[in-house]
Amino acid sequence: MARTPLMAGNWKMNLTHVEAVGLVQKLAWTLSDKKHDSGRCEVVVLPPFTDIRSVQTLIEGDRLELGFGAQDLSPHDKGAYTGDVSAEMLAKLNCRYVTVGHSERRTYHAEDDALVNAKTKQALAHRITPIVCVGEGLDVRQAGNQVEYTLAQVRAALDGLSAEQAASVVIAYEPVWAIGTGEVATPADAQEVCGAIRGLLAEAFGADVADRVRILYGGSVKSNNVAQIMDQPDVDGCLVGGASLQIDEFSAIARFYALPAVG
Numbered sequence: 001m002a003r004t005p006l007m008a009g010n011w012k013m014n015l016t017h018v019e020a021v022g023l024v025q026k027l028a029w030t031l032s033d034k035k036h037d038s039g040r041c042e043v044v045v046l047p048p049f050t051d052i053r054s055v056q057t058l059i060e061g062d063r064l065e066l067g068f069g070a071q072d073l074s075p076h077d078k079g080a081y082t083g084d085v086s087a088e089m090l091a092k093l094n095c096r097y098v099t100v101g102h103s104e105r106r107t108y109h110a111e112d113d114a115l116v117n118a119k120t121k122q123a124l125a126h127r128i129t130p131i132v133c134v135g136e137g138l139d140v141r142q143a144g145n146q147v148e149y150t151l152a153q154v155r156a157a158l159d160g161l162s163a164e165q166a167a168s169v170v171i172a173y174e175p176v177w178a179i180g181t182g183e184v185a186t187p188a189d190a191q192e193v194c195g196a197i198r199g200l201l202a203e204a205f206g207a208d209v210a211d212r213v214r215i216l217y218g219g220s221v222k223s224n225n226v227a228q229i230m231d232q233p234d235v236d237g238c239l240v241g242g243a244s245l246q247i248d249e250f251s252a253i254a255r256f257y258a259l260p261a262v263g
């Protein structure tokens, strides 16, 4: 099965709702001007919660060929959970995606594998596609344990999912040491772990599921390295942080297929 590549721009805690509208307008205009083919790459933005309504209104009102989603969600349905935002709230805003288990949530908010699993299930229950983030820190990489460490995170995040649910998940492999550092993993590093993730999916849920799941790479992706990364057989897109805030960079990343051939 051909997997449509996905480029998701994680804005993290950047841009007010006014700035968000400006960025989405310029991004849509640039992609349209360059005749972006959305059949060759799906483009998605993941703004902070406070921007989502404005982004939704713009994208849906102007029928822009952009998807949008959120950066986190509550594991709870509703009630006394101050500060949380529920899956139902996101679904009502037509969020198509939500990241779960980003390393910044794991590090700064002590999110563990059980919570990531609960959030993954909560997203799926509301028909929002979870982008499940996994990846090792520098110490694990230096010890050469990146594959087993990352696979353990994938196993925990997908624990209890049916094959049908697993098939609709997106997984983002983001080595923590490569996030926001300018230290991009080599294409071979990315392929090693993404290929192992696909192998695990085949073992746990069957070859058909493994073939359908999109696996992204994230960590200092830029227009000058995206083509090499996307050239790897088990990399189906990128989760882009810093470069997603720069129109020219992100639109070039989204149009990786139009960049000069690798090698």
Ligand SMILES: O=C[C@H](O)COP(=O)(O)O
Binding pocket: 010, 102, 174, 178, 179, 180, 181, 182, 218, 219, 220, 221, 239, 240, 241, 242, 243
């Ligand atoms: O979610 C995105 C990742 O954390 C990558 O961020 P970055 O592209 O700024 O390294």
